[in-house]
Amino acid sequence: MSILAMVKRICHQMLRDKRALALMMVAPLLILTLLNYLLAGNTIEPRLGVIQVDDKLVDRLKDNDIAILQVEENTKEILIEKDLDGILDFTGQDFSLTLTNDQPNSAKALQVKVQQAIAAEKAKEQAANLSTFMETIQEQLPGVPVKMEQVKAPEISTSYLYGNKNTIFFDQLSPILVGFFVFFFVFLISGIALLRERTTGTLERLLATPILRREIVFGYLFGYGLFAVIQTIIVVTYAVKVLDITLVGSFWNVVIINLTLALVALSLGILLSAFANSEFQMMQFIPIAIIPQVFFAGIFPFESMAGWMQILAKCMPMYYGGSALVDVMYKGLGLSDIRNDLFVLLGFALVFIILNIVALKKYRKI
Numbered sequence: 001m002s003i004l005a006m007v008k009r010i011c012h013q014m015l016r017d018k019r020a021l022a023l024m025m026v027a028p029l030l031i032l033t034l035l036n037y038l039l040a041g042n043t044i045e046p047r048l049g050v051i052q053v054d055d056k057l058v059d060r061l062k063d064n065d066i067a068i069l070q071v072e073e074n075t076k077e078i079l080i081e082k083d084l085d086g087i088l089d090f091t092g093q094d095f096s097l098t099l100t101n102d103q104p105n106s107a108k109a110l111q112v113k114v115q116q117a118i119a120a121e122k123a124k125e126q127a128a129n130l131s132t133f134m135e136t137i138q139e140q141l142p143g144v145p146v147k148m149e150q151v152k153a154p155e156i157s158t159s160y161l162y163g164n165k166n167t168i169f170f171d172q173l174s175p176i177l178v179g180f181f182v183f184f185f186v187f188l189i190s191g192i193a194l195l196r197e198r199t200t201g202t203l204e205r206l207l208a209t210p211i212l213r214r215e216i217v218f219g220y221l222f223g224y225g226l227f228a229v230i231q232t233i234i235v236v237t238y239a240v241k242v243l244d245i246t247l248v249g250s251f252w253n254v255v256i257i258n259l260t261l262a263l264v265a266l267s268l269g270i271l272l273s274a275f276a277n278s279e280f281q282m283m284q285f286i287p288i289a290i291i292p293q294v295f296f297a298g299i300f301p302f303e304s305m306a307g308w309m310q311i312l313a314k315c316m317p318m319y320y321g322g323s324a325l326v327d328v329m330y331k332g333l334g335l336s337d338i339r340n341d342l343f344v345l346l347g348f349a350l351v352f353i354i355l356n357i358v359a360l361k362k363y364r365k366i
Contacts, residue, residue: 297322
């Protein structure tokens with residue numbers, strides 16, 4: 001009977017906590033829905049620039065689901081300006097393939113498609129030449145067997161704009177994970193810490209003093225921010241120096257990006273803690289506010305998402321943080337190249353800070 005009484009008490013408690021019950025039921029459905037649309041995204045045709053490539057080979061490349069664009073020269077500027085996945089250049093008797101390699105898996109798939117197309121076209125051409133040769137030999141020397149040599153796939157000189165032939169998907173994923181873990185743990189620690197101050201009455205006693213709401217918000221931001229800075233530097237240093245995660249650009253640029261992400265996470269965690277009544281409810285914000293961040297941080301190709309999901313992605317701080325980290329750590333770009341992403345992240349932080357000040361009105365009106 002005591003067990004039954006405990007079960008009834010827990011059921012009544014959960015039914016009274018409508019918010020926790022709703023989060024428990026809705027959050028898994030939200031995550032499953034996002035994953036369903038992300039995994040069912042459209043397949044994007046790779047974009048390949050060609051220089052002096054035969055029309056027959058161009059047609060075969062198109063048959064392999066490759067979008068072809070005629071370009072004048074093989075340069076980094078052309079690859080970036082035209083948003084190409086690679087450039088195939090035919091000079092004399094040799095092929096050279098330059099791959100952007102910003103998505104290693106897609107780059108390897110494109111390389112295989114190009115090799116198959118060239119090999120198939122060369123095989124067709126050599127088979128036609130051999131057939132003509134055999135007919136000539138048979139006419140001149142009837143009954144003499146002619147041996148056909150196996151056609152070898154042509155070798156292609158391959159170079160890479162980012163990374164190299166040994167680059168794997170994790171090299172492009174690891175910068176995103178560094179930023180996500182900084183974002184997640186700063187959010188979690190700051191949110192729960194402030195929630196504990198509310199539930200223990202510390203915040204209530206603080207609000208009883210003449211202190212202004214904005215002073216409270218900035219006090220918490222600077223106070224928890226000091227520990228967020230230390231945590232961020234430790235995580236970035238460990239990832240780069242100990243785990244030897246790919247770092248082509250500046251270490252300090254990586255630190256700046258992650259500190260900006262930590263500021264966003266800190267202000268978001270403090271904001272959401274104002275709407276949670278318990279640590280259990282704070283944890284339930286994670287599937288709604290944090291997990292979707294990693295889906296739109298660059299792990300899934302942005303171009304393959306549906307239009308409404310691309311709009312949703314641009315509303316996520318990790319979309320800009322992940323992009324900036326990949327640009328610096330994997331592509332080796334500088335601070336001037338990622339300034340727009342940093343400005344957007346600072347904009348998110350500013351909005352969350354203002355909302356924090358407004359949210360304190362329900363605890364005290366001044």
